[in-house]
Amino acid sequence: MSVATAVSLPPPDRALPAPAAAPVLLRAATAADARAIHALVVNHLAEGHLLPRDLEEVAAHARRFIVGTWHDRIVACAELAPLSRTVAEVRSLVVTAEARHLGVGAEIIDELVHQAAAATFDTVCAFTHAPSYFVRVGFSIVPHVWLPDKIVTDCHRCAHFRRCGQYSVVLPLGRPTLALVPLASLHG
Numbered sequence: 001m002s003v004a005t006a007v008s009l010p011p012p013d014r015a016l017p018a019p020a021a022a023p024v025l026l027r028a029a030t031a032a033d034a035r036a037i038h039a040l041v042v043n044h045l046a047e048g049h050l051l052p053r054d055l056e057e058v059a060a061h062a063r064r065f066i067v068g069t070w071h072d073r074i075v076a077c078a079e080l081a082p083l084s085r086t087v088a089e090v091r092s093l094v095v096t097a098e099a100r101h102l103g104v105g106a107e108i109i110d111e112l113v114h115q116a117a118a119a120t121f122d123t124v125c126a127f128t129h130a131p132s133y134f135v136r137v138g139f140s141i142v143p144h145v146w147l148p149d150k151i152v153t154d155c156h157r158c159a160h161f162r163r164c165g166q167y168s169v170v171l172p173l174g175r176p177t178l179a180l181v182p183l184a185s186l187h188g
Contacts, residue, residue: 011135024075026111029065034058036074037065040094053092066111068095068104075099080112083125083149088116090126091126106137117173124171130166139169143184146170 029037044050058065061079068076078093090112095105110178116124126134127150131141144150147168 010079015188024068024070024099024102026066026068026104028105029060029062029064029067029077031059031067033064033067033074037062037067037092040074040077040096041092044094050092050094065092066070066108068099068108076104078105078108078112080124082119082121083147083153086122088112088119088121088124088145089150090124093126093128104125105133109134109137113171113173122173124173126169127164127166128169129166134169134171139171141167142170144168164185 034055038053038055041050041053045052058118061081064081065077065079067074076095076099079091081089081091083089092110093105093108095108095176111123124139125147126139128134131139137143144164147170150168
């Protein structure tokens with residue numbers, strides 16, 4: 001994977017990026033990153049936008065993550081998790097407060113979408129409390145039932161299953177799909 005961003009991160013004592021600030025670099029995560037990824041997820045659970053992840057689960061899937069690093073510290077992450085042969089999910093998208101609003105999250109999503117396309121998935125999805133963020137990068141909000149693979153894989157085990165506060169979003173990856181034609185257009 002090539003470095004996908006050169007976004008400057010502000011020094012910890014400044015609110016705006018300085019011209020000489022070090023860039024946030026994206027790279028594929030390694031097994032050695034599992035503890036740092038897990039800590040990032042745990043530290044952001046209080047915001048209420050993530051589901052908990054066990055360290056063992058993160059370690060088992062560490063290679064599916066993309067991380068953003070700044071001065072050798074992980075400041076952002078997300079995982080591309082296959083749900084089926086055709087659908088992959090963006091999971092555990094986290095960007096630290098100091099790295100937000102610099103495009104790091106969008107760069108990570110872009111890289112995961114490219115990986116999904118290269119792996120021949122037809123669709124990338126996410127479940128999120130911030131659907132507008134995903135809509136800005138090309139996703140569409142859809143009913144949860146449009147993603148039965150997610151429901152079978154994860155949702156049925158979730159304590160919030162019947163009262164989920166998350167939105168489901170999808171991004172088709174440009175392969176031919178069934179087009180739905182409004183009935184009015186068929187009858188002229």
